[in-house]
Amino acid sequence: MSNVIAIANQKGGVGKTTTAVNLGASLAVAERKTLLVDMDPQSNASSGLGIRLDSGDKHIYHALVGECGIREIVRKSELDFLDVVPAGRDLAGAEAELYMMNAHDRVRVLKKILEQVRQSYKYIFIDCPPSLGLLTLNALVASDSVLVPVQCEYLSLEGLSSLVSTVEKVKESLNPSLFFEGILLTMVDLRTNLAREVEYEVRSNSRIPVYNTTVPRNVRLSEAPSHGKPIVLYDVTSTGSRSYLQLAKEFLAQKGEAA
Numbered sequence: 001m002s003n004v005i006a007i008a009n010q011k012g013g014v015g016k017t018t019t020a021v022n023l024g025a026s027l028a029v030a031e032r033k034t035l036l037v038d039m040d041p042q043s044n045a046s047s048g049l050g051i052r053l054d055s056g057d058k059h060i061y062h063a064l065v066g067e068c069g070i071r072e073i074v075r076k077s078e079l080d081f082l083d084v085v086p087a088g089r090d091l092a093g094a095e096a097e098l099y100m101m102n103a104h105d106r107v108r109v110l111k112k113i114l115e116q117v118r119q120s121y122k123y124i125f126i127d128c129p130p131s132l133g134l135l136t137l138n139a140l141v142a143s144d145s146v147l148v149p150v151q152c153e154y155l156s157l158e159g160l161s162s163l164v165s166t167v168e169k170v171k172e173s174l175n176p177s178l179f180f181e182g183i184l185l186t187m188v189d190l191r192t193n194l195a196r197e198v199e200y201e202v203r204s205n206s207r208i209p210v211y212n213t214t215v216p217r218n219v220r221l222s223e224a225p226s227h228g229k230p231i232v233l234y235d236v237t238s239t240g241s242r243s244y245l246q247l248a249k250e251f252l253a254q255k256g257e258a259a
Contacts, residue, residue: 002121003037003255004114005181006027006143011159012236014151015186015215017044018225020127022240023147024051025230026248028082030259032122033076038087039110039135043090045127046086050078050228058175061091063113064098070113078233083121107133107174109140124174142172145181149200149215152188152195157202164208182209182254183218184247187217213247215240 007020010032017040017171024036038060046053053059062068063085075084077146098106126139140146142170146167151154183206189195203210215221221240222232231241249259 002118003119003145004122004124004126004143006128006139006146007149007157008125008136008139008146008163009148009150009156010130010132010136011151011156011164014159015149015184016130016157017048017127018221018253019147019149019184019186019215019244021048021111021225022221022230022232022244023084023247023251024123024125025079025232026244027078027222028077028079029121029232030244030248030252031081032252033081033120035083035085035121035124035211036077037085037110037124037126039091039126040087041089041092041135042129042130043087043089043091045230046084046224048137049082049084049230050224051077051086052076052228053086057088057090059086059088061088061188064091064109066096070116076138089160091135098099098134098138106139107137111165114142114224132162137170137174139157140167140178143173143178145162145177145179147168147181148208149184149186151186152198154194154198157198162208164227180208180250182211185214189217211247211250213243213250215243215247218243219235 009016024034027034058068058073063070077084109154128136128139219246220235221231224234252259
């Protein structure tokens, strides 16, 4: 049975999709069978792994509304151990269709879908949209844990508190076993006082575990998505690649696995 991990933060631009793509790819390099589920209508995780949908191609939207099973839409990436469930622009319309279901069912659609493939993967990552709507709620109900990328800026801390509150509410009524995997500090530039202050604030005051690994600002990391490649394939020697490989090592160590 796989571990299902939602990568979530209601604030956009914090490195959420970058983390979903590159942590997934780094675990695939470590030969852990991994699935990345793109639940963001912007579909940046899909394009960041070179997945291009043609008109009429089915994706996660069609699975959510019952038009196909998840196995029909799984795509292979360039990495042998990494598969992708892509998203398309019309995923934005899924929330309206989910609201037409009864309250009990509308938040459990993704959970039921993923049960079809949980036996096939060691890790399943869900790239959530930058909001706390029904798509993210489905991801939280379907997941075992939540990984939170936080940019080293004070405004990001406000988004973190909102997410913590939402996760606590989900635990109370919908998914009692949900827990925080950890906080990942992203876009870190320790040459600035601000970054050092935010890192100190998070590590000192957060009740959530904080990864020792941090992800720096890195040009090569920013370039990789435009080439449809994770950073380990685009430039394995870059600081961005080394950071995500180190994160994968730390992630596996927390699971009691050797990298």
